[in-house]
Amino acid sequence: MxxxxxxxxxxxxxxxxxxxxxxxxxxxxxxxxxxxxxxxxxxxxxxxxxxxxxxxxxxxLLFSTFVLQPFLIPSGSMEPTLRVGDRLLVNKLAYRFGTVPERGDVIVFDGTGSFVQEPARENPVTGLLHGAAAALGLAEPAETDFVKRVVGVGGDRVVCCDKGGRVEVNGRAVDERYVYAGDAPSRVPFDIVVPEGTLWMMGDHRSNSRDSRDHLGEPGGGMVPVERVIGRADWIGWPMGRWSVLEPTEAFREVPRPGSGAHG
Incomplete structure (x- = not known):
């Protein structure tokens, strides 16, 4: 082989x-x-x-839903306190443990039934994505969400205007130093009593704000139910140059309790 x-x-x-x-x-x-x-x-x-x-x-998303939510300011209705593009940090725990909104608080609320009677319909998927982005402060808030200042709480009589052109709450004139320079406290006269469990809301830029005054003749009369409050605006978190704490105002310190009959 x-x-x-x-x-x-x-x-x-x-x-x-x-x-x-x-x-x-x-x-x-x-x-x-x-x-x-x-x-x-x-x-x-x-x-x-x-x-x-x-x-x-x-x-x-969970933190934003239950604790602290960024909120993008889409309009100038709260100038000079808040500017377009500011991102608020809304404290959602502020009213969770028996505390209620007080006069002067800047709050974010759901205006369904008070400021908006019929929310616009939208695609569910688009709505979900937009809601998630808004919850993170990356998009404008829903059309039903608003930010305004509490001017009257349940039982208050709010009148505009007195002889000096000022808003009165329970007979006491309010020195609203936060109102936009050059604006009248209100060009729309009103005399209302705030029902219990609701709030009378107004923007700081009175001539550029659609608030409770604009809904007087509608169902609900422009009153915002306390249960619709989302949270209290406690901080401006962005942009960096605007970072600040929203300090409570002293404008309502001398306002008497509802029904006390006090006059200023």
């Missing part, structure tokens, strides 16, 4: 047993999905990053 010829005809690749070669391929594939290979590690890292991002987004 010509052993030399047999050696020349052998395939060098046959030196590696078939089982070993298949095992090596399987091992490489397993490494790809288990993370042992370079591609596997990249995929695993990407997956972990995505999961971490999702968890962060869920946490922020």
């Amino acid at each position: 010509d052993t030399e010829a047999q050696h020349e005809m052998r395939d060098p690749s046959s030196d590696t047993p078939t089982g070993v070669e298949e095992g090596s391929r399987i091992s490489r594939c397993a490494g790809l999905f288990s993370g042992r290979g370079t591609a596997g590690r990249s995929w695993l890292s990407l997956r972990r990053t995505g999961l971490f991002g999702l968890l962060c987004a869920v946490f922020l």
Whole structure:
């Protein structure tokens, strides 16, 4: 037998047993999905990053829903206190434990039934995405959400205007220093008593604000139910140059309790 010829005809690749070669391929594939290979590690890292991002987004949405919500100011109705583009930090715990809104508080509320009678219909998916973006302060708030100042609480008689052109609450004239320079306290005369459980709301830029005055003849009379309050605006968080705490006003300090019959 010509052993030399047999050696020349052998395939060098046959030196590696078939089982070993298949095992090596399987091992490489397993490494790809288990993370042992370079591609596997990249995929695993990407997956972990995505999961971490999702968890962060869920946490922020929950925090915004129940504790502190960014709120983008879309109009100038609260100037000079708030400017277009400011991002408020709305304290949602302010009225959760028996505390109620007080005169002078700047609050965010759902105006459905008071400022907006029939909310516009929108695509559910679009609405969900917009709501999530608004909850993070990345988009304008829903058309039913408003930010105004509490001028009257349940039982108050609010009148405009007295002989000096000022708003009166329970017979006491209010020195509203927060009102936009050059604005009258109101060009619309009114004399109302705020029902219990509701609020009389007005913007600081009186000539540029659609507030309770504009809804006097509508169902609800422009009164905002306390249960519709979303939270109190306590801070301006953005832009950096506007960062500040919204300090309580002293304008209503001398206002007597409803029904006391006091006059100023």
